[in-house]
Amino acid sequence: MAIFRSRAWICRTFSSLSSNPLRVCIVGTGPAGFYTADKMLKAHQTAQVDILDRLPTPFGLVRSGVAPDHPETKIVVNQFTRVAQNERCMFLGNVNLGSSVSLKELRELYHVVVLAYGAESDRVLGIPGEDLEGIYSAREFVWWYNGHPDCRNLAPDLHSTDTAVVLGQGNVALDVARILLRPIEELASTDIAAHAFAALQRSSIRKVYLVGRRGPVQAACTAKELREILGLKDVYINIQESDLKKTPIDEEEMKNSRIQKRVYELLRKAAGSRPACPSPGQRELHFTFFRRPDRFLDSDERQGHVRAARFEKTALKVDLDKQVAVGTGQFEDLECGLVLKSIGYKSVPVDGLAFDQHRGIVPNIRGRVLKNTSGDCLLPEEGLYVCGWLKRGPTGIVATNLYCAEETVGSITEDLESGPLASVSSSPKAGREGLLQLLDGRNVRVLPFNAWEKIDSEEKRQGSLKHKPREKLASWQELLTVGSK
Structure with a gap:
């Protein structure tokens, strides 16, 4: 069952959006995903950006990869939180690319899809x-x-x-x-x-x-x-x-x-x-x-x-x-x-996506995903992009994703201004509403950012009892239960 069947929780954003916003979906909420969302929101004032993650929690490797004795590296989550709270942005947790929704469906719902789900x-x-x-x-x-x-x-x-x-x-x-x-x-x-x-x-x-x-x-x-x-x-x-x-x-x-x-x-x-x-x-x-x-x-x-x-x-x-x-x-x-x-x-491929098994990346030019044609010529896929490890391989530090996101968003901007996406204003997409309707029909329990804030609050409460910054909820059941309260 979806966490909010009425979907009233998304209506707060509509008043400030144009009648035909640029619909952007980013898959993966680690540094690559959040930096891309931040750059897109700043570069395109009519863009509505949805960021999806298969986990109920955001922040990717900042939460699950940075060592516990390196708290200073995790301060970047404050910046990512501001992005998620932007009225034109929405986090949708517990949404799995492949089982909850297919790449083909996302491309039909959004003008731009950016894959930034890293290497799992x-x-x-x-x-x-x-x-x-x-x-x-x-x-x-x-x-x-x-x-x-x-x-x-x-x-x-x-x-x-x-x-x-x-x-x-x-x-x-x-x-x-x-x-x-x-x-x-x-x-x-x-x-x-x-x-x-x-x-x-x-x-x-x-x-x-x-x-x-x-x-x-x-x-x-x-x-x-x-x-x-x-x-x-x-x-x-x-x-x-x-x-x-x-x-x-x-x-x-x-x-x-x-x-x-x-x-x-x-x-x-x-x-x-x-x-x-x-x-x-x-x-x-x-x-x-x-x-x-x-x-x-x-x-x-x-x-x-x-x-x-x-x-x-x-x-x-x-x-x-x-x-x-x-x-x-x-x-x-x-x-x-x-x-x-x-x-x-190593990154994991998804159906409908070209993948370089040897390098562990999606073939791309400056973030534009490439596809094979009948003559083995690689051409850009319209509206499909990559960022982060899926784009360049598992290298670099958290900040490396900032420059990676700048390049990918630069490619998107070029395509919107004078490339294959120049006509998006005349082709409305269902975007967020369409995705939520689809997930609702499949009984996917979607956790928005305020669900993460409940998890965050409970982890900090439990951590304070042990003089720790937080006591992480480490099971799927705990995360879903607390996030759904």
Whole structure:
């Protein structure tokens, strides 16, 4: 049953709209979606913008991806809230593209459809043993500790092993390693999910290995993230001096990238200042370079559960002016009971949409979605656009989506002024009213922004009892129940 069958809740916007507004639908309410909505509202004064999300909650990875000990990054939700409260904008939560409404239907209802739903799947290694218990994607682990309802029941076993291996050395890899190693008392005052906090309280993890295929010069993290994890209280940092040797091409890479140079300098400084060995009981963080996973080994005691990761040692080889890791034929096993794969997110295609499986993006030019014609020529789809990770791949930080949205909205504006959308004023669309009628007929329980405000208020109320900014509601049932009150 729809949350408001009368749909009277949308009428507040009609008085200020033109008789034939530009109807815009944005799918996905993470940074890419909200920045696009903000730019569209400012650029087109007659536009009515609806932003949809399959979750009852808005803000995407700002809520479910940003680490709980990084509250400053989440301040952007204040800006996004102002966008959602604009009288020409409406958030519709619990609306799933594909099951609630099809892309074809959205295109019939709206002049402009922008897909900004990000990357909700993971790349795979494709090596033996990858399906063993105890092996998770970093995305799943991040969603788990951030209270995403899809991963509420992940329940990673943190107390049957003392060693975790994190594959990858980007910012997400550093995030999950930091959460595993940070003193539990420092997490108590964050918005970490209650179930994750309880599991981390019982955690036996004392060693975390951050493993990369290439060397320290090619580590994909930022200096800010690296500095933070190197500064964790009472954590022994291990970096092999032999891994820090630079090649002439390394020197050239560092010369051309201030970030790579700073990351390398931080690693070298950490390696030079560490004591010979950890103190008794001290937690350990090992940066392991020049290793690529070959397979995961099954446990004899806990059949079906990972007991070790086998790595092949690598060396760097120049390929088209880029250093790539190649195997050396030397192998070693690293005992562990938990593996987190931080090897990249992957977007999921939807019916009726061209998709580049290799790059994990929708083919596009400056945000204009491309389609295949009979002659294999790619031409723009009229009125269909992408933004964010679906457009460029899972790269960048929250602010990167601002520039991405500017480009996509620029393409939309060009198409409205002198392109295929120039005649929209003479072709009215049903837009929001049509979508709500369709969803109502399918008994989809739509949660508007004031439903999120109820969830927000309840989370903050519960959090205040524990001296936390919020206690996240982490199940679908809790979110829907509170949002529907």
